[in-house]
Amino acid sequence: MNIGKRFSLRTTLKSLFPKNEGLHKNDFWLALVFASPWLIGFAAFAAYPIIQSFVFSFNNVTVTAAKGIIQQPVGWENYVNILTADPDFIDDLQSYLQQIIIYVPVIMVMSLLIALLLNSLKHGKGFFRTIFFLPVIIASGPVISLFISQGVTSFQGLEIDYAALSETVPAFLVGLIKTLITNFIVILWFSGIQTLVFLTGLQKLDKSMYEAAKIDGASSWECFWKITLPALNPVIVINVVFTVVIQSTFSLNPIISRITTDMYAVGKGYGYACAEAWVFFVVLLSVLALFVLIFKSKRIKRSYQLQ
Amino acid sequence: MKRIWRRFTSWLSSLRDLPKRWKGWKHFFRSIAKGLVSFVKWLVLPTNEKRAPIVTFGLMTLLVLLGFVYVYPFLYMIAYSFMGPEDIVNPLVRFVPSQIVFTNYIEATRTLNYTKNLGMSLLVSAVPSLFQVISTSLVAYALSRFQFPGKKVFFALILITFIVPSQITMIPTVITLTRIKLIDTIWTYVVMAAFGQGFRSAVFVLLFYQFFNQIPKSVEESAQIDGANPFVIFWKIGVPTAIPAYLLSFLLSFVWYYNETTLASIYLGNDLTTLVTQLLVFKSTYEALFSGQNINEAVYMAGTLMSILPLVVIFLVMQRFFVQGIDKAGITGE
Numbered sequence: 001m002n003i004g005k006r007f008s009l010r011t012t013l014k015s016l017f018p019k020n021e022g023l024h025k026n027d028f029w030l031a032l033v034f035a036s037p038w039l040i041g042f043a044a045f046a047a048y049p050i051i052q053s054f055v056f057s058f059n060n061v062t063v064t065a066a067k068g069i070i071q072q073p074v075g076w077e078n079y080v081n082i083l084t085a086d087p088d089f090i091d092d093l094q095s096y097l098q099q100i101i102i103y104v105p106v107i108m109v110m111s112l113l114i115a116l117l118l119n120s121l122k123h124g125k126g127f128f129r130t131i132f133f134l135p136v137i138i139a140s141g142p143v144i145s146l147f148i149s150q151g152v153t154s155f156q157g158l159e160i161d162y163a164a165l166s167e168t169v170p171a172f173l174v175g176l177i178k179t180l181i182t183n184f185i186v187i188l189w190f191s192g193i194q195t196l197v198f199l200t201g202l203q204k205l206d207k208s209m210y211e212a213a214k215i216d217g218a219s220s221w222e223c224f225w226k227i228t229l230p231a232l233n234p235v236i237v238i239n240v241v242f243t244v245v246i247q248s249t250f251s252l253n254p255i256i257s258r259i260t261t262d263m264y265a266v267g268k269g270y271g272y273a274c275a276e277a278w279v280f281f282v283v284l285l286s287v288l289a290l291f292v293l294i295f296k297s298k299r300i301k302r303s304y305q306l307q
Numbered sequence: 308m309k310r311i312w313r314r315f316t317s318w319l320s321s322l323r324d325l326p327k328r329w330k331g332w333k334h335f336f337r338s339i340a341k342g343l344v345s346f347v348k349w350l351v352l353p354t355n356e357k358r359a360p361i362v363t364f365g366l367m368t369l370l371v372l373l374g375f376v377y378v379y380p381f382l383y384m385i386a387y388s389f390m391g392p393e394d395i396v397n398p399l400v401r402f403v404p405s406q407i408v409f410t411n412y413i414e415a416t417r418t419l420n421y422t423k424n425l426g427m428s429l430l431v432s433a434v435p436s437l438f439q440v441i442s443t444s445l446v447a448y449a450l451s452r453f454q455f456p457g458k459k460v461f462f463a464l465i466l467i468t469f470i471v472p473s474q475i476t477m478i479p480t481v482i483t484l485t486r487i488k489l490i491d492t493i494w495t496y497v498v499m500a501a502f503g504q505g506f507r508s509a510v511f512v513l514l515f516y517q518f519f520n521q522i523p524k525s526v527e528e529s530a531q532i533d534g535a536n537p538f539v540i541f542w543k544i545g546v547p548t549a550i551p552a553y554l555l556s557f558l559l560s561f562v563w564y565y566n567e568t569t570l571a572s573i574y575l576g577n578d579l580t581t582l583v584t585q586l587l588v589f590k591s592t593y594e595a596l597f598s599g600q601n602i603n604e605a606v607y608m609a610g611t612l613m614s615i616l617p618l619v620v621i622f623l624v625m626q627r628f629f630v631q632g633i634d635k636a637g638i639t640g641e
Contacts (some may be wrong), residue, residue, distance in 0.1 A: 027453050030537055034449035035461075037442045038512075042503025044483065046468050049476035056478065069482065117370050130626050131374045133383075137618040138524050141566030142583050143611050185376060243509070249472045251569040259474045260569055268477050277475040284472065 058273035071271075078275035081204070092254040093283065099254075101181045101188055102249055104291055106241050108236070111191040115198035116228075129199070136192035144186060145252050190247065194239045201235035202228070233296065240295045241288065248284045255280050267292060311360050314349060318342050326383030326592040375547045386608040388412070395604055403632050415610035418593045419585050425617065428565055435496040436560035439505035440553055446503055452527070453536075469509030484574070491576030496564070499508070506563050507569065518549040518613060554628040558621070565618060582614040 032039075032247060057078055059071040082089050114132055120126055169177075180187075205228065213223050229236075250256065259280065263273040321342060325335060387395075390392060391408040426459045433541045438559050450461060480499075484490045503512075522544060530540050546553075571584050585592070589610050 018310055027537075028455040031449040031453035031455050034537075034541070035446045037501065038446035038503030041442070041499065041504040042464060042468065045502065045504035046471070046476060047498050048483070049479035050471060052479035052482075053475050080462060113371075113372060117366055120366055122372070128374060130623075131377055133626065134619075134622065135377060137562050137622045138566075138615055140563055141615070142568050142587055143566075143615055146586075146611055148386075148608070156610075184379060188373075188377060199504055245470055246507075251567070256363060256569070258471065259472075260573075264476065274475065274478060281470075281472060281475060282613070284470070288470065300606075 024043045026070075051273040056215055056271045057278050059271045060269035061274075063270065074271070078272050079279065081272070082279055083186045089258060089279075093280070095175075096248075096255045096280075097283075097287070098175050098179055098255060100244065100287055101248055102176055103190065104240065104243050106180065106187050107191045107194060108239060108295065110188055111194035111239070112198050112232075114191070114195045117203055118195075118204040118222075120198055123257055129196070132195050135189035138230075139186075139189045139192065140250075142252070144189070148183065148186060190243075194243060197239055197242075198232070198237060201232050236295050237292060240291050244284075244288045244291055249285070250285065311350065311364060314346060314360075318346050324582055337433045349378065349418045357597065362376040384608050384612055387605055388612050392603055392605070411609035412613065414593070414606050415551055415613050418589060418596055418606075419582060419613060420580075421582075424580055424582045424585050427579060427584070429617065431496055431571070431575065431579070431581055432561045434503055434563055434567040435491065435500035436557050437500075438497055439500035439503075439508055439511065440556045442501055442503040442505075442545075443508050443511040443556065444515045444549065444553065446521050447512045448541055450512075451516050451519035452522070452541075452545070465509050465512055468504065469507070473506075473570065477570075481573060490574070491578065493575065493579065495574040505560070506567060507560075511560065514556055515549060519545055522548055534613050551628065554625070558625055558628060561621070562618060564605050582617075584611060586614045 058069070058075060059073050060078075061072075062070045118128055118132070121128065209227055209231075210223055213227060220224070238258060247253070248256075259273050259276050262276060263270055264267045265272075322339065325338060329335070351359050384402065388411055389407045389409075390404040390411075390575070391406060394404050394406075397405075450458065481490065484495050484498075489495050496505070526544060527540060530544060535543065565581070566583055568587060570582055571579075571581060575581075590602050591605065593606065594600070
């Protein structure tokens with residue numbers, strides 16, 4: 001029942017940055033020299049903009065060529081407007097949630113499945129690996145939206161009467177099913193890097209553990225659940241974080257394109273867009289926490305600790 | 308596959324001998340059935356070392372099917388891009404064009420203003436990637452090889468830069484960049500990359516961190532005893548160890564910069580166009596260029612293919628390094 005222990009910033013960070021043995025003890029100044037470009041960049045292009053945009057979100061910001069930036073404090077007005085008087089934003093938020101709820105589990109399962117398949121091959125591993133990694137070069141670009149609009153990425157010939165379906169099933173679920181079917185290939189295409197990371201993880205597993213389990217009479221199925229999955233736990237966390245963040249900050253994500261267009265929209269502007277971005281950030285954080293929590297299940301965690 | 312075929316043919320060739328040892332029909336059918344049963348048994352049952360051949364066969368089939376699903380859009384795009392206007396409207400022509408048309412490519416190349424935008428694309432991808440790789444490897448080295456208080460905070464900060472959507476930081480960054488007069492030039496990309504805040508730089512910090520972690524302490528110690536200072540150790544030990552990481556990061560960063568459209572239109576302005584930003588306005592450019600002609604899907608597909616062609620070439624040439632980089636990184640968390 002100890003949710004705080006299972007999911008916390010600390011455990012996530014531990015998975016992302018495993019411990020190491022560095023040589024230089026307490027060499028703060030030397031480390032600072034190495035890290036200084038990053039720190040300067042962080043201050044200028046991350047910390048300052050984050051604070052500034054937080055300030056902007058409570059203002060009505062107009063940019064004019066003559067006077068520069070004009071800020072009018074409006075308090076919580078932007079946030080209130082977004083959450084109560086902007087149906088477009090809520091719509092986009094909903095379609096984003098629909099997308100992410102479908103995409104992340106499917107990407108995780110498919111990439112693990114493909115990695116398992118590839119790992120079991122003796123010959124032709126390189127060839128298949130190339131095929132499954134190929135989409136990475138396009139999946140991050142605008143080409144993918146072209147595919148979606150052409151209908152290349154859906155199962156052709158699979159016609160489902162969504163209207164009939166929505167009579168029996170809640171509308172949200174129908175939306176989920178529709179997203180899954182119309183975007184199946186796109187979802188597969190987003191799983192290139194994750195597949196490769198899983199494959200690497202699988203290749204590094206200790207073979208002797210499986211032999212020992214086999215001698216004790218474990219089937220391949222049991223081996224998968226009791227050895228493979230727990231050992232892959234850190235990789236799973238990395239992949240979940242990666243998938244959620246990449247999918248959420250993707251340029252073609254409905255909510256991202258809404259924020260970008262609202263920046264220049266009449267009557268909205270920078271301040272409003274900043275507030276939108278912050279609302280979205282809170283949603284993104286909760287989605288991330290939710291997924292890390294789900295994929296880092298208690299059972300897996302416990303058997304991992306046993307090793 | 309080969310195993311199954313060999314086994315099958317050996318069974319067939321054993322059938323060839325049957326007429327020589329003819330002992331009546333009953334024996335004939337029985338021996339055929341026996342052979343079949345033993346073949347199926349061999350196929351389905353695993354031996355103590357290997358898994359059953361049918362399983363291998365099934366796995367192969369599944370992989371081939373999945374692989375087909377992956378490359379299907381590519382094939383579709385290639386087939387379509389060679390079609391003439393008649394083929395597109397003809398419902399009977401689905402995959403093989405009735406005649407191969409190259410004019411699509413010529414028109415697409417002109418619409419994209421290919422040579423100019425290709426050069427620009429390569430420039431805005433390669434230069435920032437180079438700087439990004441250098442700055443992220445430096446900070447990763449600091450995190451990996453030095454012990455200092457507040458390291459966890461550092462990790463959290465890196466994670467924050469990854470999670471915060473660039474939309475949050477975009478506007479103030481644009482204002483800052485305008486103030487230092489860099490906006491609408493390639494220097495926006497370069498400066499941000501050089502200071503470790505390039506596009507998705509946290510991923511690369513993570514990757515380099517994993518690589519530098521693999522350096523044994525003893526190697527570093529012996530270098531120190533030999534009188535090497537930390538910078539020499541970084542240059543002589545750190546960098547060579549992480550060569551696969553450098554390659555992978557450079558390639559990934561290249562691909563991501565190449566494909567970026569939102570940031571490109573905001574930081575680079577409207578005058579600096581790349582192939583992908585040009586692809587977004589393909590339709591209007593085409594109609595302005597070939598006035599009176601309506602754009603058809605085939606030209607669009609040809610344009611799309613042309614715009615990703617450099618990436619495909621780079622990928623096919625360098626794919627070994629992509630795979631190696633991820634392979635050698637200790638992302639698995641040993």
